Amino acid sequence: MPIFDVGRAHRYLPYHGLQFVEAILGTLVSVLCNQALLVSVGVSAEGSIFGAVAVQWIIKDGAGELAKLFFIRKYSSFFDSHPKTFNLIGAANVLFGSGLQIASLIVPSTATYFLLCAAGGNVFKMIGGAFWFTTHIKFVRCFAQQGNTGDVAAKSESQASIGQLLGYAAGIGLLAVSHSAPYLYSIFALTVPAHLAVTAWMLRVATFELLTLPRLSHLADEFVGNREVVSLKQLEAEKKTGLFGEFYKRKENAYVSLTPRLEDIITTDSLKDRRIWDACMHAFDVRILLSSYLTK
Incomplete structure (x- = not known):
């Protein structure tokens, strides 16, 4: 684990230690999903050309991108005020989407069911990934005590890469035992609560002094x-x-609520908003006058 002498926050080490464990568990679940989807594609593609499989895969990814754009536009205003909440929601979405993709092993082997499981699961996973990425920037800035945002982000990425490699190794080792749906779901059932618990613990460790x-x-x-x-x-x-x-x-x-924005005051006909603005301006003027008086 990298150690910064003066450029990191005091919660840096425990937070990134938990993030390392989270990366391992998340990658393990990803390996299970990929195995399930590959088996499902192999079954559904029997007697078909490879082009049909490629079209299914493209539709799966395209649906996720469209859903991601919609949800980011809808909830982007809350990412700054509720970063931890959306980080946890993102993790839950990724795990739920993974469960849908693993379900491709137990549904009938047709292109329709494959798209329902693969595309539906990918929608939740990409939404969750977008939530995580947009809120993770705030965590990086929190830990960069001396403006060394790029340095902290690079170290965080390197730690995540090591965690993912260990997750891949664990997933491959577990898949060597069996590829059956009950076996995959049993591992999934054990991994999900552990993943969410580590994520919640990690978010509690990261104290935002805001x-x-x-x-x-x-x-x-x-x-x-x-x-x-x-x-x-x-x-x-x-x-x-x-x-x-x-x-x-x-x-x-x-x-307590925030003072209305100036553009809202200018464009609104609400007398209540104007009175709130006038009261805030009056309080500001009084503070300035008092400050001037005390400095004399």
Whole structure:
């Protein structure tokens, strides 16, 4: 494991250690999927030309790309505010898609069923991969303490590559025992909970010292009620902002909201929004006046 003297965050080592285990488990599941799909294609392609198999494979990948574009466009605004949640959702999508692809071994050996399993599974896997990739950038920036984003990303990629190689080796070794569907599903059933548990643990280890809206609302409530501001460690221990600090425990806990954007104020006819903007501007002016007074 690479060690940075001063250019890494204190959570770098445990996070990437868990990411290494996650890469091994994920690659192992991928090997099972590939084996199932290859067997399925071999059966469904009996008596057919190889071109038909190629068309099926292209449709499988094309469906995944289209679905990925749709979901990224729909949820892109939440990737910055809920990176850990979408990272976990991405991992779950990949595993669910893998389960669908392994199901190609137990459905009738026709092109239609192959596409349902292969393309359907690939849709979930590519959506999950897109969620992981877009949110992983935030993790890299979190660990790059001195702006060494490229260095941290390169080391993370090298660690993932080693994990994938070990996953391939484990998958090939397990496939040497049997290729049957019950055997593959038994390995899959053991790997999935372990994979999700490691992912959730890894995300808990990566502490983002960011003042999210749920955290800010909780801190404001604590200050108004008890006249004290709890530390980030206490806030995480209380779990009043969800597992990853990205959600309100109850909707009524949303005491704080962001000031409307200027373009919304200019284009809206809502008197409430204008009053909120005026109040924020007044508070800003008062703070500036007080600061000027104190510096005299």
